[in-house]
Amino acid sequence: MNLTNEILPDLYEASIDELQRGLEKGDFSSVDLVKAYIRRIDEVNIKGPGLRAILEINPKALEQAAALDAERKSNGSRGPLHGIPLLIKDNIATMHEEGMDTTAGSHALIGSIVPRDATVAAKLRAAGAILLAKASLSEWANFRGQVPSGFCGRGGQGTNPYYPNANPSGSSSGSGIGTAIGLAAGNQDSVGPMCRCVSDAAVILSSIVGPDPLDEITLSQPSETLDYSKALDTNGLRGVRIGVPRLFQSENENITKAFNEALEVMRELGATIIDPADFPNAVELRAYIPTGRLVVMEADFKVDLNKYLAGLVDIPSGTRTLADLIEFNKTHADLELIPPYHDDQSRFIKVEGTTQDENYYATLAKNHQMTRAEGIDATLNLFNLDCLVLPTSGFTSTPPAVAGYPLITVPLGFQPDDIQPSPGKPTHDIAPGMPFGISFIGTAFSEFKLISYAYAYEQKTQVRLKRLAYPEAIPKTQLKDVIGKD
Structure with a gap:
């Protein structure tokens, strides 16, 4: 060497x-x-x-x-x-x-x-x-x-x-x-x-x-494959219009303070910040999606898991269905259902009774309608935006996740040293030095642009380097x- x-x-x-x-x-x-x-x-x-x-x-x-x-x-x-x-x-x-x-x-x-x-x-x-x-x-x-x-x-x-x-x-x-x-x-x-x-x-x-x-879902994507390394542009935020959906903000004051400072950095880098730029259906979406997304996720989980288990070449435990898995956990509670914090499988039990029925397909369509056409796309079009930004906490990832739209997160800040750790049940949800991020959200297949925006912000701020583990x-x-x- x-x-x-x-x-x-x-x-x-x-x-x-x-x-x-x-x-x-x-x-x-x-x-x-x-x-x-x-x-x-x-x-x-x-x-x-x-x-x-x-x-x-x-x-x-x-x-x-x-x-x-x-x-x-x-x-x-x-x-x-x-x-x-x-x-x-x-x-x-x-x-x-x-x-x-x-x-x-x-x-x-x-x-x-x-x-x-x-x-x-x-x-x-x-x-x-x-x-x-x-x-x-x-x-x-x-x-x-x-x-x-x-x-x-x-x-x-x-x-x-x-x-x-x-x-x-x-x-x-x-x-x-x-x-x-x-x-x-x-x-x-x-x-x-x-x-x-x-x-x-x-x-x-x-x-x-x-x-x-x-x-088969992947077969509908654009045929052109991109080299995303070409999106790495320190001037990537220049001339970009960015919207801030304030109705989806974090309730943590330290995160909000850092987020507002980040918006000023983006302005310095040439971006136009539209604040607020709230979803036209924000109130309805926030009330509906937690339930609507679960209807789809639960049915998908059961169907896809059973398909995966059935497709295994071999499985020594013999668990070929979700029902088998529930019984395995009960039989091996000392390994899987460990009190006082780790002994729950209530969602498994609930999901076992679901199916991809008419209600499932209707809910799937409504989820997409509310998060895509009436949500993210409507907001981008209403305010003539290139992307949305939010602190990465709470509700931030839910609309793009349900829509199947891209999101990229980069470091935003760290909780201050004088913050009181929350009770450990069993882990602390908030504690000194814990990191939090900022997310850039776009419409379908906008990954290239989002990477460019995130890179420009990251290179200017270098937040990750400001605190070690x-x-x-x-x-x-x-x-x-x-x-x-x-």
Whole structure:
């Protein structure tokens, strides 16, 4: 390795581009990266602060890294993800032959054999990424019942690296924890990137977009696939009209203060801020959607889960339906239904009786009508806007999620040191230093523009760098500790 006059990247913050440059120059190898990340995981996952972000490490990660290093030397790089270790959420299937389980955090699926990689996992492999480990999650994507965010039977209760025993949020708890403190270069989430910077998100998104023959909904998207890295423009907010839906604001005064300051930054960067720019149907939407979305989510969950379980090549627990899963949890309550906080599966029980009937289809149509034509699109058109911005809390993600529209979030700020932590039941929902974000929301297929807006704001503010995780939650291993060592 040639380290003369070179400074190795800090794995707490290193971007994919920075890692790729080091790999290209030969400062370190993909094997070195995998070794370093595995040691970092070992320091904080179960040991030390016990963040419980990772469920298992890919037993073939080092072998795959060595093969990708050899390929780089013989054939060159496949692209920006070649030899880059990523985390993947444990509800995204990875081929069984590799040695990792796909369980959604549940003991019921341990040892199950999936028929194939999920399409998104296959695309990441084709791009040269190393699927380093399975990230923990709120079990079944936080859909089992009234259970704290970050808990799953397999991994236990995950916690936030910014304050001891704080809420890691979910369902992508392990993904968020792991990305925040550099347990891998990035994360492939459900289904979109979770990264430390916008440029990394653009790289990963570019590798996974496109139609999926196993998912007919994806076949209606535009045929052109974009390189989202070309959206990374520090002048991306110049001339952009941004709307602020004040009726969907956070009730936390610290978040509101930081959000209002962010609007001023956007004005300095050349954006026109329309404030307020409320949805014409805001009051009706806020009252209706919590119930309307559940009608669809619950029926979809049952149908899709039963289909997934039936399609497994094998499942040692024998759980082939949601009804089987409910019984498994009762029989294995010591593993899954752990009092006093983690013993609920009321949503499973409720969902088991649902079906995709006429009411389901009518509700689905109404959900789309209210969030798309009468909601996001109506607001964009009414105020002649390019996008909407909101602090990432409470109701923010609900309308775009129901609409199936894109949203990108970047850091906005941190709770102040003098704030009183909320009671830990079992985790603190609010505590000193806990981060919060700002979201850019657009209409269908506006990802390219949203990335440009978010990047311009991120590069101007660099909020993420203004506070680190608490000391015990920061892994100490760096590349210098593994290069040239067994």
